[in-house]
Amino acid sequence: MFSGFYNAGIVAYQILLRLVAPFNTKARQWVAGRQHWATALRNKLTDNEQPVVWFHAASLGEFEQGRPVIEAFREAYPTHKILLTFFSPSGYEVRKNYEGADYVVYLPADTPANAQEFVALVQPQMAFFIKYEFWYNYLRALKAANVPIVSFSAIFRPDQLFFKPYGGFYKNMLTYFDHILVQNAESVQLLNHIGLTNVTLAGDTRFDRVAQVASARKAIPTAWLFKAQQPVLVVGSAWPEDMSVLIPFINQFTQNLKVIIAPHEIQDAAIEKWRAELAKKTIRFSETQVPSFDQSQLRSADCLFIDNVGMLSSLYQYGEFAYIGGAFKQGLHNILEAATFGMPLFFGPDYQKFQEATDLVNEGAAFPIGSVADLNEAFSKQYANRSEAEQISRNYVQRNIGATAQVMEVVKKLMGQSPAKQTNN
Template identity: 30%
Template sequence: MKWFWILLYNLIFYPVLFVFALFGSLFDKKIRKGMIGRISTVGEIKKYFKNRSINKIIYWFHSSSYGEYLQIEPVIRGVKEIEPETIILLSFSSPSGYDQVEAENIDCKIYLPFDFPWTIYRVFQIVNPRKMIFASYDIWPNWIWIGARNKIHTNVIAARIKDHSNKTKPVFRNIYRSIYGSMASIYTVTEKDHIRIRSLVGSGASTIIRVLGDPRYDQVKTHADDYTRERVESLLDREKRLVTGSMHSEDEQIILKPLISYMLENNDLKVLWVPHEPSVSQIKRLIKLFQRSGLSVGVIGSKNNLTISDEQLVIVSVVGILSKLYWQAQVAYVGGGFSTGIHNVMEPAIARLPVIFGPKYHHAHEAEELLESGGGFCVKTGEEFIGYLSRILSSRDRLTEASYSATNVIHRNIGSSTRIVRGLIRD
């Protein structure tokens, strides 16, 4: 049965996906950049390993984008601490990861080569990793199947299967069983994920499955410690400010008008508006929109100056500083929950902020924990958003209670990266 899915994937599904990607690259700059990067990857691997010892231990880590890289960053750091001579090969699917990541622990950075069998066999002739580790979701079948045939230990960390996932449904279940059942080891986030994945791979698979948590908690805590070593300001001593982080147009449609009305009625509330992918035209549009509404507007346009001006609404036109800006606020709204799924809710939580977000959050275990603990609030309408915002900010007790609950979610989940590093070395 496994061979049926391998043939179906290689003869129909992946070729169709490849054609769609080629077509999409004609119109989308990010897709085009990723495709061009993949074309040159085999040559880059060959060039890097040409004059290096083939006897060195190689760990190949893969993440889809920058967000998933943050998940494996503490694991890479831990592997390097224990085995400093190890070569770390890091691959990405998206330019957002490839372009943003520069770290001393990474020896070779590439785009993941195309998922064609002949490409993968060619790559494995050049490089023979001891382990190939995938972050969470971006798992490409041929790398798993061919890796297993070549006796390469393939692993996925922070693995999750959501409620009502396609992976558990008829037909899809059989496809994913052939993939997950071919892995050497799988490290899940929760016990519930462990049970679902164990059921998915079946009793006949030799896959090692362990509950080891999500290393993003460690990454967020480490970065927060580095930044906040001298920032001990109490939440209640901060300015009464809301950060709307990683905002999509769909978030804007839901909360923008109610928020403007609320700000006009409550002049003491200040807002940092942070678009997900800011552009010059978008920033100009937002400035005009907020000014026409009667609000004073400022702009943060530099990564090197985190001083927030005194205008009631300040727009952030650069990327890469959001996690630090959370420390200058009392509450956060995290975008993406009305479109592709919420972005990082750990960063505001470690900054001691209650976190509000939209209904598409089920891919994020940390969001579920925030809701359960009382540190997170899910909204489906602009009215609900204003209701939660008003209740949180109108009571010092409610604010501090929600703040403590949010931060506690991070602290009680710390330690996963150490467990994963031990697992990778042991299994």
């Protein structure tokens, strides 16, 4: 019976998005990206004669989390085609040209008809869901087609519906997975408690990804000139709530410090507002790229605003400290990209749902703050002596690398058991 409510909710969600699409860019992209999806997908697959595997990511963060596995699968099974789907426009629009996948599309809404048609068109040899994605009708359609299903980098908490007395519908979804690879021991215990034993404690594949990113970091001459051999605080993915704490802190901090600020959303009005509120000399990255720009202005500036995208992960190499945005309201952004370079980390108070944040707070390399006073106190202590936090954060990333290899071990076993795989042989 609950499946009827679930399906009604999916339909209602689609209707709501269509209603708000004229007024909201992301809703408009979500709707437009799914129009005539079956025809578009059929056309993409028309000439393909190779087996297909399907990876699904909710958005950009989950894609980056799954990317090491996608690339490891490509290396291990080069004759297979890879289909990558996204739920959110923020993932699809950024990675629609990702060269590691053969096909990149939006995931059609999780209705019974869509799920059955999608699985029939793709005929995947295996399906991967990254971290949080649990779509009832897709899981049912895959299981009916005898397609092995894997969830990796998953993390579970006691307050989720899977573990409630009234959460039988959601608990049943988990039984469709052939294997679930989780991030922590608590997740293993929770799943075992409801009778699921096809579970592996593998850790988080994001560690593998940030190690890849750090080793392939790009030099940013503008950031190097701005740094001018002085200590730098890199602010990554800042939201207005973060800036309301950071700006007073920067204005009142009297010791030698430069600040690189990468907003989560590049909006000229917001950047100019923040520049006006800062009492120190500020400059925008785009201003420094003009041929006539005087480089001495860059060296003398106190705050550098990054007004483009795709640069943040490489910017952390120039920092001694990092503040990561999103933990006041929107959800904490990736802290591992900064941690891999070894530095004290600061972020807002709502971090408990993020395992790596909780771990680093407990180990003494990360510091949650709820006010300007909190930030000033925590930062001042680390400014005076950051060596311990540097070592802790760097070691934390290094010792957690390796989840991708464990996922691939499960893949090898399941590929051997897949009836579809054996047919192609």
